[in-house]
Amino acid sequence: MNFRTDINGLRAVAVIAVVIFHFNKDWLPGGFAGVDVFFVISGFLMTSIIIKGLKTDNLSLVNFYFARANRIIPSLFILCIACLIFGYFFLIPFDYQTLSQHVKSSSGFFSNSTYMSEAGYFDSASHDKWLLHTWSLSVEWQFYIIYPLILLTANRLFSLSAIPKTIISLAVLSFILCVLASVYIPESSFYSLTTRAWEMLLGGVVFFYPIMIKHNKRIILNIAGVTLIAISYLVLNGSDVWPGTLTIFPVLGACLIILANNKHSFISNNFLVQKIGTYSYSIYLWHWPLYVALNYFQYEGIFYSTIGIILSFILGMIFYYLIEKKLVFNYKNLTRSQYFFHPTVLFTFIAFTAASTIQHYQGLPERFSPELQLSFSQIASSPLRDKCHSKKKDYIPPKQACTYFGENIKWAVLGDSHTIEIAYALAKAVEENNEGIKHYSFSGCVPSYKQDKHFSRCSTWTNDAVADITHTKSIENVVINYRYSRALFGDIDQFYPALGDEKDEASRSMMIQSLKMMIDDLALSKKNVYVFLPIPELQERIPKLLSNQYTYNLNHFNNIDGTSYDYYLRRNAYILNFFKNEQLAENVKIIDSSKLFCNENTCYAMLDGVPLYFDDDHPSIKGAERLIRSILEDNDQQSIILPSN
Incomplete structure (x- = not known):
């Protein structure tokens, strides 16, 4: 698939919303829906990669997984290690132990399950969780693991033509579970792959049903998608049941923009928007710990919210060039033993082991005086x-x-x-x-x-x-x-x-x-x-x-x-x-x-x-x-x- 500037622009639209929402909910009360836009994009792109491999009979699950790891793990590893280093100097044992648990779950891609068992995403305690935002990476990673297996199985049992129906059926089932779970077990619903999968699956549906329309109709479709996303950002807020029926707005909006495939829209052609889209992963990774740090040091108010937003984009740009763009490793034609020593595997092992050690030693209380250790x-x-x-x-x-x-x-x-x-x-x-x-x-x-x-x-x-x-x-x-x-x-x-x-x-x-x-x-x-x-x-x-x-x-x-x-x-x-x-x-x-x-x-x-x-x-x-x-x-x-x- 050729690089699509409209999808890259959509990434920018998503990450801008999430960053603004986290630093000041009043400025964009529904900005959290940007994560749902990301889910749709992931579903669309993963489906295109998998189907291309199935059509050419060239789908390697190992290569697929390592390609995803190459994209996600190096930057996440640097973030986790940076948090652990920061925590050593600034966090008391209780909080350092909690951070270590969260580093483990983030590097192991089960942080959504960890946060599911803790307090809610919108509560005050969430502001002290340095890696809370990695729940969405865990959901996506779990989707990456399971999704190609499902499509591969459907292709072998039936045929390639059965895959769209399989995806639609799973999307409907996931959406029903989402609506029910959001009412009866909202904490589980928010973080669960089961109740989020339909958003990514609808991205897959869009891949299978592209539309051939004239440019002026693409503009209309694009405007409709942007309008739905804008309504989500401006009208929704943290008190709404989420995910649920209202999640259709940003998800459908993202689907319409991808369907429109408008190469001449503002988000497709604007230089700044395209750069933000390119940096979006690094921006997303660093913005939340920056927000927690400002909150931790009690730098609050409109001025610091503005500074935090600006710094998020600057840090995203810096770490894109220093880490995301440079730390790309070969994963093709490796032996089995080489896979085990692939840098992405080693990064995960190092982060997980370091965090486990800190957790085992109860947040390293020896850093403090005996009196403080007793209080802790x-x-x-x-x-x-x-x-x-x-x-x-x-x-x-x-x-x-x-x-x-x-x-x-x-x-x-x-x-x-x-x-x-x-x-x-x-x-x-x-x-x-x-x-x-x-x-x-x-x-x-x-x-x-x-x-x-x-x-x-x-x-x-x-x-x-x-x-x-x-x-x-x-x-x-x-x-x-x-x-x-x-x-x-x-x-x-x-x-x-x-x-x-x-x-x-x-x-x-x-x-x-x-x-x-x-x-x-x-x-x-x-x-x-x-x-x-x-x-x-x-x-x-x-x-x-x-x-x-x-x-x-x-x-x-x-x-x-x-x-x-x-x-x-x-x-x-x-x-x-x-x-x-x-x-x-x-x-x-x-x-x-x-x-x-x-x-x-x-x-x-x-x-x-x-x-x-x-x-x-x-x-x-x-x-x-x-x-x-x-x-x-x-x-x-x-x-x-x-x-x-």
């Missing part, structure tokens, strides 16, 4: 978090809830993911009294007792958990903890220090009613009920706050501010007023978390050299130990103590 080691979550916490994908029925450290089960811990460390710390504490606990937690499940119609599985789980607790006679004490204000008003990420309001009053009233009924029913069953008031939420993850202290040589790690006490009161006013005004049974005791984590001015992330959290809202084991002491040392002074307004 205490940023710990429960070792039973994955095994014993119920999630949508790993559902644990309440009857099968974990019991900890003994058969004499006298305690139950109930709530969302913010109870997990409390359960573990409590179990450790009461173990010496030969007592055990039963741990009931469901991720993201708000208090939804007796509200089946509105909360479905969450309410069913809550009903079953309360029933199991009340019917278990050995359980004498119940500890309840939720991230109430997130359920009542939404997350703080987009609004801090302002207050968000993403929920309606009806759902708030319903949740409060459910919480009240749940507490009352547990109290009626003659259990001692301990309810924690909201645990303060931080404005940043604790590792990030520690990193800031370290980066700016602020060596006073003893106490680190998390947020203001005033913000805590404003954020949680709704739920605090409920507990302040509600008449509860005598065997219900309210524990004021803020008295344990805050003073009259500040809520701490680290107190007396001990990190109270392991992220930005979940207590660490040490933080949980501080909380449960207020229960185990229970006296009248700790009953129903509320913050003063």
